[in-house]
Amino acid sequence: MKQKGNYIIVSLILFVVGFLVAFSYQQTNSKPKVTQLSENEWEKDYFYRQQLIDIEDKNKQLEDELTTLRQTVQDFEQDIGEEKKQIGDLVDTKKRLQILTGELPVEGEGIEISLKDADYIPSEDNVNQYIVHDRHIHLVINELYSAGAKAIAINGQRIYADSYIQCVGPVISVDGNVYPAPFVISAIGAPDVLDVSLNLTNGVVDNLLYDNIEVTVEQMPEIEMDARAS
Known part of the structure; x- marks a missing residue:
């Protein structure tokens, strides 16, 4: 019995040793093999790696240049936009000055103000206190320009930047042309604004009412004024 037990123990030991040897061999075969590169293959690998690095550097440089060019284009477009606005403002200013000097005809909505001498003049009072004077005309015209009137005319005669208005007895002289009352002052502009301002x-x-002048104000849908004759 004792010999049989020893045999079993020896068998187990041999089995374990055999298993370990087989497992070790299998693990050794399963490990990746180290590939040995030739000198020529190393040179090719280095060459391709260097090319990749150069391409990446070039791409970075091109991206930086593209960003700079985009900013330049954006700045250029902004400058063009500002120049267009400035040109547009200059064109508008030129047009307003041409309208003011009468170089251009003008039409549009606006208002008409009629100034008339008082119908009743007490015999004991001074008649000059009941008739329209040039100062009344100037008062209306100045207020209309302040309220944004584009163009103004008196009895159909357009007023220019160099126009002069004088009182000659019961009549008004506009640039040498004489007009009797009533005096109709036409103004092209926003009717509501002009009306409220007056x-x-x-x-x-x-x-004007305090000075005994009869005044009527009417909003007009369309008023036309010719350009100054050459």
């Missing part, structure tokens, strides 16, 4: 409390209309 009718402010203690404003133009109130002052």
